[in-house]
Amino acid sequence: MSRKHFHEHLKDLERKLKEMGQMVAQAVERSVEVLKKQDLEGALEVIEGDQKINDRRWEIEEMVLELIGTQQPVAVDLRKLVCISHIVTDLERMGDYAQGIAIITERIGKEPHIKPLIDIPRMCRKNVEMIHTSVKAFLEHDLSPLEGLYRGEEEIDALYDQVYTELIGFMVEDPKTITRATYLLWVAHNLERIADRVVNIAERVIFLVTGKMEEVHKAKEERKRRKKRESSSDQEK
Amino acid sequence: MSPTKEKLLSKDLSLFYGEKQALERIHLSILERQVTAVIGPSGCGKSTFLRCLNRLNELNPRVRIEGEVLLDGQNIYSKEMDVVQLRKKVGMVFQKPNPFPKTIYENIAYGLRINGVREKSRILEIVERSLIQCGLWEEVKDRLFSSALELSGGQQQRLCIARAISIEPEVLLMDEPCSALDPIATYRIEELIDSLKEKYTIVLVTHSMQQAARVSDYTAFFYLGKLIEYGPTKQIFTNPQEELTESYITGRFG
Numbered sequence: 001m002s003r004k005h006f007h008e009h010l011k012d013l014e015r016k017l018k019e020m021g022q023m024v025a026q027a028v029e030r031s032v033e034v035l036k037k038q039d040l041e042g043a044l045e046v047i048e049g050d051q052k053i054n055d056r057r058w059e060i061e062e063m064v065l066e067l068i069g070t071q072q073p074v075a076v077d078l079r080k081l082v083c084i085s086h087i088v089t090d091l092e093r094m095g096d097y098a099q100g101i102a103i104i105t106e107r108i109g110k111e112p113h114i115k116p117l118i119d120i121p122r123m124c125r126k127n128v129e130m131i132h133t134s135v136k137a138f139l140e141h142d143l144s145p146l147e148g149l150y151r152g153e154e155e156i157d158a159l160y161d162q163v164y165t166e167l168i169g170f171m172v173e174d175p176k177t178i179t180r181a182t183y184l185l186w187v188a189h190n191l192e193r194i195a196d197r198v199v200n201i202a203e204r205v206i207f208l209v210t211g212k213m214e215e216v217h218k219a220k221e222e223r224k225r226r227k228k229r230e231s232s233s234d235q236e237k
Numbered sequence: 238m239s240p241t242k243e244k245l246l247s248k249d250l251s252l253f254y255g256e257k258q259a260l261e262r263i264h265l266s267i268l269e270r271q272v273t274a275v276i277g278p279s280g281c282g283k284s285t286f287l288r289c290l291n292r293l294n295e296l297n298p299r300v301r302i303e304g305e306v307l308l309d310g311q312n313i314y315s316k317e318m319d320v321v322q323l324r325k326k327v328g329m330v331f332q333k334p335n336p337f338p339k340t341i342y343e344n345i346a347y348g349l350r351i352n353g354v355r356e357k358s359r360i361l362e363i364v365e366r367s368l369i370q371c372g373l374w375e376e377v378k379d380r381l382f383s384s385a386l387e388l389s390g391g392q393q394q395r396l397c398i399a400r401a402i403s404i405e406p407e408v409l410l411m412d413e414p415c416s417a418l419d420p421i422a423t424y425r426i427e428e429l430i431d432s433l434k435e436k437y438t439i440v441l442v443t444h445s446m447q448q449a450a451r452v453s454d455y456t457a458f459f460y461l462g463k464l465i466e467y468g469p470t471k472q473i474f475t476n477p478q479e480e481l482t483e484s485y486i487t488g489r490f491g
Contacts, residue, residue, distance in 0.1 A: 001451060002431035003424060069475040070450040 006071045010080065013063050014139055017084055020056045021135035024091045024098070025128045027053065028194060031101035032124035035187060036117050038110060046102035053095035057088045079211065083204040087138065090197040094131065097190040104183050113184070114170055114177045119163045120184065123156050123191040127198070134201040141209050146202045150216060156195040163188040244269040244408060244438040245290060250304035252285055252294060259285050261462045262304065267408075272430060272439045274449035274470065277459035278485065283442045286459065287410050290440060291327035292320055308408070325352065328406035332413040334393035336385035336400075341368075341377050344385050344396055345403045352404050367399040371429055391422025398429060408438045415448065427452045446486055450474045458482045 001009070027046055034042035064085045067073060073081055130152045137145045167181040167188075199216050206214050245267035252260040260282045267273050267290075275283040288294045290306060292313060305312045313323050336344050345364045354360055364381070368374040373395045377388070385396055394414060401409060411430070415423040430439060430452050443449050449456050449470065456473040458466045458481075466473065466482040477483045484490050 002428045004428070005431065006451075065475050066471045070470060072447050072451065 001071065006067065006073075006077075009063070009067060009071075010077065013060065013067070013081075013084060016056065016060055016063070017087065018135060018139060020053065020060065020088060020091050021131055023053050023056065024094045025131040027095050027098035028101075028124060028131065028191075029128045031098040031105070032117075032121055032187075032191075035101055035105045035108075036121060038105065038108065038113075040106060040109065043102040043105040047099050047106075050095050050099040053092060057092040060088045061085055076208070079208050083138065083208050087135075087201050087204055090200045091131075091135075094194045094197050097194050100190050101187050104187055108180065108183050111180060114180050115166075117184075119159045119166075120187055120191065123159045123163075123188065123195075126152055126156055126159075127191055127194045130195065130198045134198045134205070137205045138201060138208060141205075143205060143209055146205060149198060149202045153195040153199050156192060160188050160192040241271055242269040243267070244309065245440075246305075246307040247286070247289070248305040248307060250286075250289060250302070250306060252282075252289060252303075253301045254297075255299045259462050260289070263464050265457055265464055265467055267438060267440055268455065269438050270434055270436070271454040272434050272441060272452055273455045273457065274453035275440065275442045275457045275459060276444075276446050276449045276485075277465075278490075279444070280461075281459040282462040283459045284412055287412055287440060287442045290408070290410055291324050291329060293329070325404055326406055327408040327410060328401035328404070329410045330394070330398050330401055330412070330414050333417050334390055334397050336388070336393050336396050338384065338386055340382045341385045341388070341396060342381040345400050348400055348404055363403050367403040368396075370402060370433070371395045371399040372425065373399060389422070391418050391425055394418060394422070394426060395429065398426075398433075402433070402437070406437065408440065409433065411439065411441045413443055414441070416444065423448070446474075458485065460485070 027049060030042065030049075031046050033039075034046060064081050068078075068081055130149055133145050134149055137143070137149075164185065167185050170177045170181045203214060203216050206212060206216075243266045247263050247265045247267075250260060250263040251258060263282075263286060265286075275286060277283050285294065289302065290313075294300045294302065302314065305314060307313070308323070308326065312318070313327075337347065339347070342361075342364055345367055346360045349360050349363055354363065365374060365378075368377060373392060376392060377396075380387075385393065388396060394417075398409075398414075415426050418426065427448065430441065433439060434454075441449070441453060453470045455467065456470045457464055458473065458477075458479075460481055466477060466479040468478070472478075473482065474486060477486065
């Protein structure tokens with residue numbers, strides 16, 4: 001394989017990664033759609049469709065392994081290959097969360113939802129947008145969308161807190177809703193986890209572009225704690 | 238990778254230098270229009286093996302060979318085989334660039350003339366085509382009649398490859414063709430190998446396993462005169478089947 005072919009292989013790998021991002025975004029979108037419509041056939045499609053995502057992950061990992069093993073990539077090429085191998089793991093796990101939502105949909109069956117779903121689809125839409133954005137940022141070596149991704153993840157966290165409080169309220173008020181409310185809580189939790197995985201991809205974009213390994217979550221948690229400390233000291237005053 | 242035809246087959250090939258056995262029953266198939274790399278520590282027999290493929294070893298009177306090497310099914314060690322014809326079909330590029338101390342043009346033209354090409358315009362045409370194929374034309378077209386020894390090491394090696402392919406061989410044997418070159422000249426030769434495999438079957442002996450990994454389609458690992466493992470390069474370098482291969486390519490010995 002010549003250097004030219006090596007770079008062609010890298011391009012091919014990037015194309016496959018882009019497609020995998022699209023597959024996962026579609027699975028996430030579809031999982032909440034079938035939950036909302038209580039479409040059990042659709043749920044089965046999402047569950048079975050996860051295999052394609054898993055296969056794509058192994059395919060990409062194998063290509064990465066081959067290129068690292070035979071082409072001695074260095075500098076940005078090496079960082080890119082290592083990042084891709086991490087990103088496909090994150091994407092694959094997002095696919096599992098989507099599959100999880102479809103399994104919950106099956107469990108809920110035709111029992112009516114305890115309330116119209118509003119915040120959960122909102123979390124889903126935000127996630128789908130963020131998956132596309134993060135993969136695009138990686139492929140374009142672009143740091144500029146990352147700030148938006150962190151804000152998006154915080155937005156999803158806030159929505160998750162809101163759904164959580166609301167569902168607990170239902171359970172306290174009417175214990176008959178506990179099972180159905182718990183299912184929806186799981187769904188919301190899965191969506192919250194997907195956003196965390198998007199932030200992992202953002203961290204890989206930083207590493208790809210700058211070579212620095214930064215944990216965005218840590219910085220975020222620190223920010224949250226500081227905010228809390230400040231607000232509690234304000235209250236004390 | 239699409240299945241390809243077997244071009245060369247080394248069939249239970251053994252070679253002795255006097256009493257000492259240097260190759261032990263090597264059974265190895267070389268596929269057409271693929272790059273096959275032969276790797277292994279110094280003294281493992283890789284260059285000896287390569288030289289068996291166009292009968293270069295028999296120039297040494299102490300050498301005895303057993304077994305067969307089939308080129309397109311025909312044993313090159315049979316009495317009917319014309320060695321001159323064989324070496325026309327199986328060209329060779331050596332470790333150190335060895336251009337003739339003549340002009341760039343003459344380095345290629347000479348081989349053509351002894352192979353019966355007489356017409357000047359035809360010779361010029363082939364010289365140009367061979368130099369283009371080796372990516373050297375642009376660099377030397379204005380000084381074809383300068384001495385080849387004025388070229389850089391990398392250019393000289395590409396000239397030697399141009400010389401080898403000018404008579405249109407079917408197989409190109411390369412014995413550590415980059416060992417005397419700097420990394421950039423090495424990359425250029427590797428690019429060249431990659432483009433030449435469209436037309437030729439290439440067997441590359443290299444002491445750089447990284448080079449074998451980069452340029453070859455198949456890799457054979459030799460150790461102490463034995464073929465230990467042969468397989469697609471991708472497999473050899475990501476998941477070799479033999480412990481010995483694994484130890485060698487991971488740098489645990491050798």
